Amino acid sequence: MKKILFLCLFLSFCNTHDIKNKNDLSSILLWLIKDQFNHELFKYNEDPLMRTTNSTWQFTPASTSNSTSKTKVILIHGWDYTERSSDLPSSFDKKIAQITSTWSNALDYYNRDISGSRTSFDFYTFTYRTSDSISKNGTRLAEKLNSVFTQNDKVIVIASSMGGLVTRYAMYDPKNTGDVIDFVVTLGTPHYGSPFASSAYQVSSSTLAEIISFLTNTDGGRGLSHTNNGNGQTTIPNAVNSDLDSLNANTSRDSRFYPYVGDLSSDCNAAKTSAIFVTGCSVLKTGSPAFPATDGIVPVNSAKMADKVSVSQITTKTGFDHLMLTFKVPNNASLSESFFTEVITKIKTF
Template sequence: MFRNKRTYSFAIHCFIFSFLFQTCIYDFYRKEFVSEKQKNDEVLLLALLGILPNPNQKLFGFIPGASRDLSNSQFLNAEWFPKTNKKKLVLIHGWNPAERDSDPITNDEKKIQNIKNTFRNGLVHFQEGQASANSEFDLYVYTYRTSNSILVNGRQFHSTLRSHFSDSDSVAIIAHSMGGLVTRVALAKETGSLPFVRLVVTLASPQFGSPFATKSFFSSNAFVNELGSYLVDTQGGQELAYTNHGNLQTNLTGASNEVLDAINDSYLNSSLNQKFISFAGILSNCSMGETFYYNTGCSILNNAGFTSSDGIVTSNSARLGNLSYKQINISDCDHSMMAFQTVNVDDAKSLNLFTQVITEIRNYP
């Protein structure tokens, strides 16, 4: 894990200037992955060097079914998923608090469960023809180990997209939370071109980080300490930290995130931000979320001067400081609801958000 500023600078240097140099890549990723379970390390290192596919990430094609009780058989390895002339949607989830780098490599059952945990409602909406999405698009879903660096995951997401789609395809990515950051790395000019990615829709992505992943935000509040300590216990969690560097950001004393700064700075002199539409959840008061967890987070952020959030991510961070092609506020949706995940799958907030996302994709120039 990155423990000090010097190590951060080394990682950023690798990311921006040296992705093609195997020595730099090997040194960075070896520090990232050497862990308690040595038997996994060799596989992961070979994967990170591009010699083997990473066993903790996978792209599936989704086959619509008849039951809302989604079966694992509906998730087909992307290599076997039939190619059609339809446009493509790719869902990528956000942070998974249940996994760590040292955990055993996930099997397909666990990978599919990770996807369902975030996007079950959205998958149901798709298979039931909400917004006629299933008549126009083929749907893919991507999973990855979120405890790893977003630089690592972004580079691997790029490789996966590059290997499964051709330049003649038309692909739109729908990214929740951390998934939006992974996608920004995948599309960054330093990573490589993906001309078939037409649009990225981010749903509550902390594009300028979140205070809850920021050590200077920790306090005597038990909720903040528990959440923050758990986040910064992993490399991926550390890289969700809030940065004051973003456009229109509210200043947070002691906050910085060199990784996000480097990624976002790499977009500034290009047209890449014009490929992004940013959705932000806005809780009008801190009782409108579906869970105590996000309502509590909303109250804490409000008391700290962040009066517009989904309970985890501030609205300016989710909106990319208004630098994306378009920014859309969604009223009274907490962070989980921004991935279509309402308790009742037929909740109007879930259905309306899904419809709005598909409509924005459909209408994008």
């Protein structure tokens, strides 16, 4: 915010002195506004009527003033392929829509105190511009968490897909001076990338390859690309993700991570949330090279953090596709709620 105020004053000065590059300076101001306002940490307020549809009033910016003594659970969504860094700053409604598109079921279960979730925890949500680089969003997350919480708070992150990488970057970011994150549950996070985000991966359908290339053509999308480095990683010729390699070289906080892994290896048709994951699973199984065990997007070896965590920290969900890991199972509410209960039961032991 101080940066924006300073630049506003500077632009005013430039206007007074008829500087010719005012358009450039205005562009810089817009960039700074986007940098400050595309992400937010919200505290989620339960609905006393326990309605299943989340309302915008239930999301208030997190601050030290609305923090309690309860354990904090931070929900962090994954990648939004429709976003571009050139988009206008995200409005409040856009932020809430991005959160609820991933976490609507989880927030409903929290409202209803399923498995004592509301009794035991305060829920928070973090949203961000997913087209920006993952490391940059990690810095933003670190700054937000350190401005609201201290090491006296118990903070648990539940992160979907890209959100798990954002969390890992945050934990190793130089600005993470408070180091407030105690435990992290990742849901289908591509800790070693995904073939579909890698330009080096050639699939049998050139049309599908072109679509994937378009969708991942952002800093955030490219940050999800496959790396050949890591125990158990399948080699894709010329595939490189040096950012992930640098991140994975860090080990000091690995013990805090508990990956959940979707596995469709026995039947691609087990995917329930979208035909995309049935197709993705089939393409990866028959591609060159082949990835026989995935959740339809993320290979099992990538989602389980290869050998970075102990086997006891990993939970494999057979028959779960990528989105089922966010507590969404169409036409099977009991399975969705059961999985939520499973995760809540686990984090109660942390």
